[in-house]
Amino acid sequence: MTCKEIPSVIDAYLDGELSVSATLEAHEHFAACQNCRRIVESEAALHGLLVQAARAEPVPPRLRSDVLCNLHIGQPRFHPARRLVARFGLVSSFVGLAVLAWLATERLVPRPMTPLAAELASKHLLYGEGRGGALELVTSESAEMGAWFQGRLGFPVRLPSVARRPERLVGGRISSVADAPAAYALYERSGRPISLFVTRRVPFAQRGWSERHVDGAEFYVGSLSGVVLVWWEEKQADRLYAAVSGDDEEALVDFARLCVRAEQSRPAGAALPVRFAARSLAAPALRRRRRHRSVASRRGSAPR
Amino acid sequence: MSSREQADRDRVRRFEADVLVHLDDLYRVALRLTGNAAEAEDLTQDTCLRAFERLDQLRSPAAGRVWAFTILRSIFLRRIERQTRAPGADVIESPLLEAGEVLQDTYEALRPIQQTPLSEVREALDRLPLPYREPLVLAHVGGFSYKEIAEILAIPLGTVMSRLFRARRLLRSELREPARRTWSGG
Numbered sequence: 139m140t141c142k143e144i145p146s147v148i149d150a151y152l153d154g155e156l157s158v159s160a161t162l163e164a165h166e167h168f169a170a171c172q173n174c175r176r177i178v179e180s181e182a183a184l185h186g187l188l189v190q191a192a193r194a195e196p197v198p199p200r201l202r203s204d205v206l207c208n209l210h211i212g213q214p215r216f217h218p219a220r221r222l223v224a225r226f227g228l229v230s231s232f233v234g235l236a237v238l239a240w241l242a243t244e245r246l247v248p249r250p251m252t253p254l255a256a257e258l259a260s261k262h263l264l265y266g267e268g269r270g271g272a273l274e275l276v277t278s279e280s281a282e283m284g285a286w287f288q289g290r291l292g293f294p295v296r297l298p299s300v301a302r303r304p305e306r307l308v309g310g311r312i313s314s315v316a317d318a319p320a321a322y323a324l325y326e327r328s329g330r331p332i333s334l335f336v337t338r339r340v341p342f343a344q345r346g347w348s349e350r351h352v353d354g355a356e357f358y359v360g361s362l363s364g365v366v367l368v369w370w371e372e373k374q375a376d377r378l379y380a381a382v383s384g385d386d387e388e389a390l391v392d393f394a395r396l397c398v399r400a401e402q403s404r405p406a407g408a409a410l411p412v413r414f415a416a417r418s419l420a421a422p423a424l425r426r427r428r429r430h431r432s433v434a435s436r437r438g439s440a441p442r
Numbered sequence: 443m444s445s446r447e448q449a450d451r452d453r454v455r456r457f458e459a460d461v462l463v464h465l466d467d468l469y470r471v472a473l474r475l476t477g478n479a480a481e482a483e484d485l486t487q488d489t490c491l492r493a494f495e496r497l498d499q500l501r502s503p504a505a506g507r508v509w510a511f512t513i514l515r516s517i518f519l520r521r522i523e524r525q526t527r528a529p530g531a532d533v534i535e536s537p538l539l540e541a542g543e544v545l546q547d548t549y550e551a552l553r554p555i556q557q558t559p560l561s562e563v564r565e566a567l568d569r570l571p572l573p574y575r576e577p578l579v580l581a582h583v584g585g586f587s588y589k590e591i592a593e594i595l596a597i598p599l600g601t602v603m604s605r606l607f608r609a610r611r612l613l614r615s616e617l618r619e620p621a622r623r624t625w626s627g628g
Contacts, residue, residue, distance in 0.1 A: 149607055153581065155588050184610060184617075188582035191563040195473055197466045198483060205462065205490040209454060257491075264487065274480050311480055314488065317520045338524075 139163040144174045151178070152185050208260040254316060254343050258335060259365040261313060262382035266324055266331030273324060276309035283310050287321040287336070293377075295321045295336045298393075298400035305332060305393060315378070316340045325393075332383040332393060339371055339378045352391060355398050359387055368394045372401060453497060460506035461493045467584055468514055474579040475518050477568040485521070489514040511584060512594050515576070522572075558617050566616035574609035577602055 139147075139160075144167065150156045151164045168175045265272045275286050280297040287295040290312050300307060305325045313322040313335065320337035347358035347369075359368045368390050369380035379401075381394045468489060473482035493500075493510050500509055567575060576595060580586045588606075592599045 149603070149610065150588075153588070153606075181610070184614065185582065187558060187560070187563050188567070188578065188613075191560045191567065192470050192474065192579075192583035194560055195470055195564075197469050198479075201469060201483060201486065202462065202465055205465065205487060206454070206458075208487065208491060209457065209494050260487075260491070272480065272483075313484055314521060317488070317517060318524050319521065 139167045141167075141171060141174055144171075144177065148178055148181055152182055204264055208264065254340055254369075255347075255360055255362050255367055257315060258333075258367055258369075258380050258382050259362045261315075261322070261335070262331070262333040262365055265311065265313070265322060266333045266382070272311060273309035274311040278307050280307055283307060283323060286310070287312075287323075291319055291321055293375075295323075296400050297323055297334070298396045300325065300396075303396065304328065305396075315380070327383075327385065327389070327393075330384055332381060332385070332390070334397065335378075335380040335382070337378050337380075339373070339376050343369070343378065350391065352395060353398075355395065357391060357394055359391065361387070366390050370394060370398065453494075457494050457497055460500060460503045461490065461497075461510050464507050464510055465490070468510060470583050471511065471579050472514060472518070474564075474567055474575065474583055475515075475572075485514065485518055488517050492517065507584075508586070508590050508593055511580065511586070515594060562617065566613055569616060570609060570612055574605055574612060577605045578609040578613070581606060 144164070147156060147160065147164060151161060156164065168178055275283065277283055277286075280299055284295050284297050287310065297307065305327045308324040308326050308331075310321060310323040313320045315335055315337040318338045318340075320335050323334040323336075325332040325334065344358060347360050350357045350359050355370065357368050357370050359366070361367065365382055365384055366387050367380065367382050368387075369378060371378055379394075379397060381390055381397065383390050383393075465486070469482055469486045472485040472489070473479060476482050476485060489510065493513050496513075500506055567578070570578065577591050580591045580594060581588075586594065588599055588602050591606075592602045595602070597605075
């Protein structure tokens with residue numbers, strides 16, 4: 139191997155990608171040529187620095203336990219059925235069976251969870267139960283928090299004023315929901331965390347949830363692993379809001395209404411119509427009870 | 443214990459053995475891709491959640507590492523595509539290294555690179571355009587071979603080599619800048 143060939147193989151040499159014979163040839167050349175040896179030493183130093191720089195970064199000690207904790211919540215329930223469908227192979231059969239499976243799960247089988255519910259509940263437990271440890275900005279000022287979100291996310295996030303309320307804003311961070319960037323604000327009521335997510339609307343998110351209509355607003359409500367979830371949409375701005383807590387449903391819906399009022403109190407000309415909704419992810423019996431209770435306030439819901 | 447519970451436990455055990463064993467490297471790669479600890483943690487969480495959901499797609503435990511990093515990159519790219527301002531989504535303005543192009547740097551002019559503080563190396567790495575940063579991070583943080591990097595990034599092997607080569611040259615230039623500023627200031 140000559141000095142002219144060395145620059146084109148030096149990376150592969152240091153990355154261990156050269157063949158054994160080429161590695162030996164390069165090695166022999168470095169032993170004999172001081173100039174090329176200086177080059178390879180300099181390159182090796184750069185390689186070493188990159189590894190050191192990465193390895194010296196501490197990994198959050200709770201990361202592993204957090205991941206494992208969230209797995210149980212996010213566990214899929216219908217994979218065996220999906221696998222069964224996939225094995226049929228032919229595209230026409232696949233499409234036909236998929237439609238039938240969808241109809242069956244939507245109309246006959248109560249879905250115990252949805253990916254959206256699992257993600258929101260997971261992140262609530264991850265960020266909310268840490269009592270502010272995962273927050274990027276700690277503040278009790280709604281306006282400051284909203285401005286911080288807008289600067290990071292590029293869209294306005296109007297947070298409710300909790301001055302005369304039992305809730306207290308703790309802070310927020312940038313998160314994600316359904317792979318889209320999301321604002322995450324953490325509130326506290328009587329020592330219990332309430333998470334508020336603001337992100338873009340999620341397609342077909344309503345499936346599997348039940349609706350509640352309160353004061354003309356439409357909410358989707360559900361519960362999962364002891365966590366209550368309420369979400370609603372602001373269609374014109376393409377936004378989805380979700381509130382999550384370990385409190386009871388009524389308290390969380392009350393907080394959601396506060397958020398809706400904050401959104402509706404935007405300056406004249408900026409007000410946007412809102413459509414809100416909620417679905418029970420709890421046991422079927424509980425869902426039936428809830429439907430019965432709220433029957434007077436419901437409008438036009440299809441029988442199941 | 444019901445058969446369902448047993449199946450769940452087996453699934454978690456398999457996930458731990460095939461995917462979660464790479465958690466530290468997943469986080470470190472996420473950190474260098476996002477440049478932010480909170481986002482890296484979020485990205486790692488989402489990657490693990492998706493890997494767990496799709497664990498049945500993993501054919502062999504040996505492929506778990508490449509598979510997990512492919513998922514991580516896929517989620518990362520989707521996020522920066524959806525962000526209105528994507529700081530990592532740089533456009534390559536200069537052409538990739540041509541075949542046969544050789545090193546032009548005069549190594550004698552470089553300050554001893556071993557003395558570079560690690561924080562400076564990280565900052566320089568974060569400033570690299572994404573197409574160069576990705577293979578470099580996968581090679582040095584993930585410890586992947588050229589072939590594995592090509593698989594994760596879905597690009598030809600030759601492109602991996604040329605991007606790595608150019609990435610290191612760019613990084614050298616970045617690391618040299620502070621020294622130049624010091625010299626001119628003195």
